Amino acid sequence: MARRGPTNAAQASAPTSVDVARLAGVSPATISLVLNGRASKVRISDETRDRVIAAAAQLGYTPNHAARSLRQRRTNIITFVLPTLDNPYFSDVVRAAQTAAQQHGYAVSVIPAKTMPGEFHALSFLQGAAFDGIIVAGRENCTAAELRQLAARGVAVVVLQEHSPDSAIQSVSVDLEAGGYMATRHLIDLGHRRIAHVTEKLHEPGTRRDRLDGYCRALEEAGLTFDPSLVLTAENTMAGGSNATEQLLDLGALRPTAAFMYNDQMAVGALHALRVRGLRVPDDFAVVGFDGVAIGQFTAPTLTTIDHPREELGRLAIEALITAFEKRPADMREHLLPVKLVVRESCGGGKTSPPKARRRAQAK
Amino acid sequence: MARRGPTNAAQASAPTSVDVARLAGVSPATISLVLNGRASKVRISDETRDRVIAAAAQLGYTPNHAARSLRQRRTNIITFVLPTLDNPYFSDVVRAAQTAAQQHGYAVSVIPAKTMPGEFHALSFLQGAAFDGIIVAGRENCTAAELRQLAARGVAVVVLQEHSPDSAIQSVSVDLEAGGYMATRHLIDLGHRRIAHVTEKLHEPGTRRDRLDGYCRALEEAGLTFDPSLVLTAENTMAGGSNATEQLLDLGALRPTAAFMYNDQMAVGALHALRVRGLRVPDDFAVVGFDGVAIGQFTAPTLTTIDHPREELGRLAIEALITAFEKRPADMREHLLPVKLVVRESCGGGKTSPPKARRRAQAK
DNA sequence: ATGAAAGCGCTAACAC
DNA sequence: GTGTTAGCGCTTTCAT
Numbered sequence: 001m002a003r004r005g006p007t008n009a010a011q012a013s014a015p016t017s018v019d020v021a022r023l024a025g026v027s028p029a030t031i032s033l034v035l036n037g038r039a040s041k042v043r044i045s046d047e048t049r050d051r052v053i054a055a056a057a058q059l060g061y062t063p064n065h066a067a068r069s070l071r072q073r074r075t076n077i078i079t080f081v082l083p084t085l086d087n088p089y090f091s092d093v094v095r096a097a098q099t100a101a102q103q104h105g106y107a108v109s110v111i112p113a114k115t116m117p118g119e120f121h122a123l124s125f126l127q128g129a130a131f132d133g134i135i136v137a138g139r140e141n142c143t144a145a146e147l148r149q150l151a152a153r154g155v156a157v158v159v160l161q162e163h164s165p166d167s168a169i170q171s172v173s174v175d176l177e178a179g180g181y182m183a184t185r186h187l188i189d190l191g192h193r194r195i196a197h198v199t200e201k202l203h204e205p206g207t208r209r210d211r212l213d214g215y216c217r218a219l220e221e222a223g224l225t226f227d228p229s230l231v232l233t234a235e236n237t238m239a240g241g242s243n244a245t246e247q248l249l250d251l252g253a254l255r256p257t258a259a260f261m262y263n264d265q266m267a268v269g270a271l272h273a274l275r276v277r278g279l280r281v282p283d284d285f286a287v288v289g290f291d292g293v294a295i296g297q298f299t300a301p302t303l304t305t306i307d308h309p310r311e312e313l314g315r316l317a318i319e320a321l322i323t324a325f326e327k328r329p330a331d332m333r334e335h336l337l338p339v340k341l342v343v344r345e346s347c348g349g350g351k352t353s354p355p356k357a358r359r360r361a362q363a364k
Numbered sequence: 365m366a367r368r369g370p371t372n373a374a375q376a377s378a379p380t381s382v383d384v385a386r387l388a389g390v391s392p393a394t395i396s397l398v399l400n401g402r403a404s405k406v407r408i409s410d411e412t413r414d415r416v417i418a419a420a421a422q423l424g425y426t427p428n429h430a431a432r433s434l435r436q437r438r439t440n441i442i443t444f445v446l447p448t449l450d451n452p453y454f455s456d457v458v459r460a461a462q463t464a465a466q467q468h469g470y471a472v473s474v475i476p477a478k479t480m481p482g483e484f485h486a487l488s489f490l491q492g493a494a495f496d497g498i499i500v501a502g503r504e505n506c507t508a509a510e511l512r513q514l515a516a517r518g519v520a521v522v523v524l525q526e527h528s529p530d531s532a533i534q535s536v537s538v539d540l541e542a543g544g545y546m547a548t549r550h551l552i553d554l555g556h557r558r559i560a561h562v563t564e565k566l567h568e569p570g571t572r573r574d575r576l577d578g579y580c581r582a583l584e585e586a587g588l589t590f591d592p593s594l595v596l597t598a599e600n601t602m603a604g605g606s607n608a609t610e611q612l613l614d615l616g617a618l619r620p621t622a623a624f625m626y627n628d629q630m631a632v633g634a635l636h637a638l639r640v641r642g643l644r645v646p647d648d649f650a651v652v653g654f655d656g657v658a659i660g661q662f663t664a665p666t667l668t669t670i671d672h673p674r675e676e677l678g679r680l681a682i683e684a685l686i687t688a689f690e691k692r693p694a695d696m697r698e699h700l701l702p703v704k705l706v707v708r709e710s711c712g713g714g715k716t717s718p719p720k721a722r723r724r725a726q727a728k
Numbered sequence: 729a730t731g732a733a734a735g736c737g738c739t740a741a742c743a744c
Numbered sequence: 745g746t747g748t749t750a751g752c753g754c755t756t757t758c759a760t
Contacts, residue, residue: 013518016737027747032739043745060517065492067737069430070752086455094449094476107487110474112458123471128429153424154377238662272662298602298636300664380753391731396755407729431753434736
C-alpha cells in the first residue's frame with residue numbers, strides 16, 4: 001500500500017475540453033455537443049462543428065473518463081468477474097458478450113477474482129459504480145450476500161451458471177442438470193455400470209441443481225445405485241482431474257469403468273492419468289467431459305463432451321444487463337439454455353466419422 | 365449505440381459521503397479523512413472516528429469511483445490489454461501481476477482487445493485515463509503509433525513481448541530469440557535435419573527479434589540451409605497448428621521430420637494432426653512447443669517445450685508501471701527474461717523419467 | 729480537532 | 745445556434 005507520489009501525469013498533461021474550446025474559439029459546452037454527436041440536432045453550425053473537430057484532433061483530445069462518468073452517472077463499461085482466466089470456456093463467453101455490448105455502446109472488461117481469495121468485497125470499486133453493470137461467473141468469487149448488497153446499491157448484476165440470489169438479479173445459465181443427465185446416460189447406454197463423477201471442490205456449496213443432480217437422475221432411472229465413493233471432488237484444473245482419476249483407479253475391484261468429469265479441462269487430466277496408468281480409452285475406461293471447448297477436439301483420444309452455447313450465454317448476459325439498465329421489467333429472471341451431447345472418441349460408441357472430416361467441419 | 369434511458373441507478377440510490385456526514389453529525393471532509401486512514405495523523409478524535417465508521421457501515425457507504433478518480437487524478441486500476449482470453453499463458457501472467465499490484469494498492473482488470481478488430485483506438489477510455497496504467501500484450505492489439513500517442517498523453521504504458529516503441533515506454537519480455545534457438549537446437553541435437561517452424565500469422569509484423577531468428581541461428585550454426593517452405597504461418601489456435609502441420613505433412617519427399625511450433629496451443633494442434641495422419645510422436649515426427657503452459661504436461665505424448673517465467677513477467681510489468689507512475693527513472697527500459705528448455709516426450713531424447721513422477725514435481 | 733469552500737473535467741438545462 | 749451556469753461526489757488546502 002505504498003502510496004508515494006500520486007503524480008499520474010495522465011490528466012496533468014492531457015488536454016481538456018476547455019483547451020479545445022479555447023483553440024476553437026467556442027465554449028466547452030459546444031465541444032461536448034459536437035463530440036457527442038448531439039450537434040446534428042439542428043444546433044451547431046457546420047462551420048463551428050468542423051472547427052471543433054479540427055481543434056480536438058489537433059490537440060489529441062479525449063474526454064476524461066472520470067469526469068464524464070461522474071457527470072453522466074454511467075461509465076459505459078460492463079465488467080465480467082471471472083474465477084480465473086485459464087479456462088477457455090469464458091473466452092468464448094466474453095467474446096460474444098463483447099460483441100453484443102459494443103452494439104449497445106458498452107465496452108467490456110474482465111476481472112479475475114479468484115486470485116484474491118475471498119476478497120470480492122475488496123474490489124470496492126465494483127460498488128463504487130466504476131462499472132455500469134457486472135456479470136458474475138462462478139460461485140467462488142463472492143457470496144450471495146455480497147451480490148445482494150451490490151444489487152441493493154443499484155448496481156446492475158447478472159449471475160452466470162447460478163440461481164439468482166435476489167429478485168433484482170437476473171441469471172443466465174445452461175442446463176447443467178440436463179447436461180449431467182445426458183453425460184451419464186450416454187455412458188449407461190454404452191453399457192457402463194460403475195460410473196464415477198469428478199466435480200469441482202467448492203468452498204461455498206452452490207444453490208443450483210447441477211451436474212451431480214443429472215448424474216443421480218440418470219443412475220436412478222437406470223436402476224443403478226448411487227455410490228458415494230465414486231463421486232470425487234478435485235481442484236478445477238487439469239492436474240486436479242488427473243489426480244482424482246488416479247484415486248479412482250486406486251479403487252481396485254470397485255474401480256469404475258467410466259468417469260463423467262466436471263469440465264473438459266479436468267477431462268484432459270483424466271485422459272492423461274489413464275494413459276500414465278496404461279489404460280486404453282475408451283476400451284478400458286470411458287471419459288465424458290463438459291463444456292465443449294476447443295481442446296476436446298485435439299486430445300488423444302478426442303473427447304466426448306456436453307457442449308454449451310457459450311456465445312449465446314455471453315450475449316444473453318449482456319442483454320439481461322441492458323434491460324436492467326433501462327429499468328425495463330425483465331421478461332425472464334432466470335434464463336436457461338440447452339446443452340447437447342457431442343460424441344467423439346473418448347467413450348467409444350457413436351458413429352465414428354473420420355476425425356479429419358469432423359475436425360474440419362467444427363473448425364469452421 | 366442505442367442510448368435510451370441512462371438511468372444507471374447505481375449512484376442514484378447509493379449513499380454519498382454527505383449522507384454519511386449528516387448521519388455522523390460531522391462534515392464530509394471528516395468522512396474522507398477517516399475513511400482514507402489519514403485520521404491517524406493526530407487529526408481526528410477516536411470518538412469521531414468511531415462515529416464515522418459506524419455511520420458508513422450503517423449506510424453501506426462506498427466512495428464513488430468516478431468522483432474519487434476525478435479528484436485524485438488516479439483510479440488505482442491497472443489494465444491488461446490482451447489479444448484474447450483463450451491462451452492460459454496470460455492467465456499465469458495476470459495472476460502474478462495482480463498479486464504484485466495489490467501490494468501497491470492497485471487492482472487489475474483485463475481487456476480482451478483482439479475481438480474488436482483494429483479497434484484499439486475505439487477504446488477511448490484507455491486514453492481518457494480510466495486506468496492509471498496499461499500493459500499491452502501482443503502486437504496485434506494496436507500499432508506502435510497508438511502506443512506512442514498514449515504515452516504522449518501521459519498514460520503509463522508497458523509493453524509485453526515487444527520492443528519498446530518509445531523512450532517513455534518500458535518493455536518486459538522473455539528472450540524469444542534464445543527460446544527459438546534452444547528449441548531448434550534441441551531438435552538438431554536429436555538428429556533432425558529438416559525442421560519446420562510454424563509461426564503466428566501477423567497483420568503488423570513485429571519489431572522484435574523472435575523465435576524465427578533463433579530458429580535461423582540454430583540452423584546456421586549447424587550448417588543447415590534455411591528452407592522457406594518449412595516456415596509456415598497459421599492462426600494462433602489449436603486448429604491453426606493442426607492445419608499447418610497437415611500442410612507440412614503434405615510436402616511429400618520434402619516433408620520435415622520435426623516442427624518447432626509457435627506456442628503450446630499450436631503444438632497441441634500439431635500432435636493432433638500427426639495422430640490423425642497416423643504418425644507416431646516422437647518416433648516419426650518430433651514436436652517442440654513454446655510457453656510452458658500446463659497443457660503440455662497432459663498431452664499424449666507430453667510436450668517438450670520452452671518454458672517462460674510467466675509469473676516474473678507479470679510481476680515485472682507491474683513494477684515497471686509503478687516506477688512510471690512515480691516518475692522515477694526506470695533502471696532499465698527493456699527487461700529481458702530467460703527461458704528454459706523443458707524436455708518431455710514429444711521429441712524423444714532426454715532423460716525419460718517416469719511421467720508420473722515428473723508430473724507430480726511440476727504440479728507443486 | 730474539525731469545518732468551509734474550492735475545484736477536478738465534464739455535460740445538461742437554461743439563457744440569450 | 746451558442747454561451748453561461750451549475751453541479752455530479754469527492755478530497756484537500758486553509759481557516760478556525
